[in-house]
Amino acid sequence: MDFNKLNENQKKAVLATDGPLLVFAGAGSGKTRVITYRTAYLIGEKKVPPFSIFAVTFTNKAAGEMKKRVIDLVGPEGNSVFIKTFHAASVYMLRNFGQGIGIPRYFSIYDDTDQQTVIKEVLLSMRLDPKKISLSMIASKISEIKDRAELIDGGDPARLLPDYFSFNFPEVYREYHSRMASLNALDFNDLLIKAVQLLKTDSRARETMQRMWSHFMIDEYQDTNHAQYLIAKLLAERSRNICVVGDDDQSIYSWRGADIKNILDFERDYPDAGVITLEENYRSTEPILTAASSVIKNNGKRKPKELRSVKGDGEPVVWCRANNEYGEAEYVVNTITGLKRSDGFKNRDFSVFYRTNAQSRVFEDHLRKENLPYRVVGGLKFYDRKEIKDIIAYLRFIANPLDIVSFLRIINVPARGIGRTTLDRIRAAAAEKNMPEWLLISEGSLDKPPKGIDEFVKVISRSMEISRKIPEIKLSAFVNDVINESGYRAMLEGENTTESESRLENLEELVNGAYDYENSNRDATLEQFLQDISLLTTEENPETDPENRDNCVTLMTVHNAKGLEFPVVFLTGMEEDTFPHRLSVDTEEGIEEERRLCYVGITRAMERVYLVSADIRRSYAGVFYKQPSRFISEIPENIMESVFHASNDFSGNGFSGQDGSRSGDAPRDTGSMFSVKERVMHPKYGPGRIERIEGEGDNIKLTIAFTSGKKTFLEKYTPLEKMP
């Protein structure tokens, strides 16, 4: 093994494979390199079998990246190293060892939306009004309790109760979980909590796993919550070969219960732990690091430390003020094209970061217009799209007929003449006879079933039979079959709109996804497929041209960027109330976390950083005049170059009627970005012409004449595109 690529401290961290080790790794200090080399060293020199090495990171993206780099280093053997996210690791443990604590071999995994459906049912059953009580508030309260692993040993939710709830929260908490159990479903937090419970209570399972894995590595340790901390601790209890890597400056998940205390607890749990600090930064040039550290040093609560740039001098950090969000996107795209021409950068060298997913659309539009291939990580996830969720719901219900949330979603999609009343009858009868809904309707125990029920039962039972033959029958063929037999494809084909076209394409993508999956997991069942995709959040590349597949501009939230690096980084939306986000500015802790997030963003860059802010930004909430982010003013002026860019793109999405030459220019009239008589494209109704503009600010109404007739929309909710 070639140790020449490591510095002294990195080498120490690689070699210290026996016993506990705590690595403080600053941004760009070669953390991933340490983990991959450590893995290679364990396999190559220490003769540890690859499957005995357990590594967890935080995001799918980071886990994928790490796996790739391990394989690069050790060859195909690297495939058997266990590298996953905490959640995926938990699913693995529960699926294979959880039966002792009552976890079935297959369970549905519920995301936020599914979770809220269940909470809503709970509220209704308690005669509480879901309109008056915020579902997301309850969901986040439930998560918070579980993130902290508070009730793992039984315990009473009332003990943890904030008394400002106007209703019986403990009962909601209990009822929610009892319903989840009867649905045979776990939410994301449950995955972790149940894994802890499994490791705590089932000594046989625990010992098996403790023997199976001998060496543990936990990446992004500063972002683990208490449940994750316990999982790591319990697994490593026996071998004590546990290496955690973290950086307090990059802690950006406190809203998910991440607790910096875990680092302190680590030193308490393992007083003999070795401690290594990596402070040499190999990633970024001097100006980038100076900018990053001048921002982060405004945080009061932090261990003071200074990263040293190995790379040395480079281009200054650039701050661009754009007139509005279109100017912002235009500037980004222009800069990309410019740098490609002048400095030979490739598409894949660029990444555009933003604070919230909603900001991605304008960039996508501009990139498309310039024919620059791009890839969006996360965001409106592929699996969040309606048509995908519908088909997945079919698959889930086929795999788990207790999954009533999925049942409700699909029973009448496509329309089978089953409405409110029939559903109420089904559910009442099921409750009365104390039998699952599926059993009730499939055995014909429902009085006077409407015709649609028959159809539905036929479709599902047929698919259930076929699904048992997977993998002999191909998974992808099966998925395709469900799309057809359910009538879903026919329904979309019947609509025959631009929108239904694209939904059909998305379903094709789903079938392709299943095809890829069956090829890399030869003996995978439907159940495995479903569980794996429930944990998947990063969208696959919309770029289908194989030539561009690996050479795309990357778009993602700053959160998603953690653990990654790019030659050129654009940090966009650098405005007060956007970044830092408006929901964080009220508390000092909130601001400090946003600042760490900003630090993470800047330190992803190897060669160039562009900070971009818009003077005016339009969002769902209206039109806002924005102040540049406070983080920009924290960077000394003498290391930053300032430019201004105004969009003067009339044919495209710029504000019309403006020359955009001065900063702070506001739309003069209503603030609409359209003008009367202008031609526009609507995704559903096709081409049309603006007839009338009424109202102002966030209440602009557009009347548009389509070939099919006139329609009126609220501008801020309508995805219109301008046509030349």
Next chain:
DNA sequence: TTGAGGCTTTCAACA
């Protein structure tokens, strides 16, 4: 009783 159409509301970050 269903389902289509209109109107309203919602939108922070990840698994």
Next chain:
DNA sequence: AAAGCCTCAA
């Protein structure tokens, strides 16, 4: 864009 609620025609 999507989902929930309401009204109204069939």
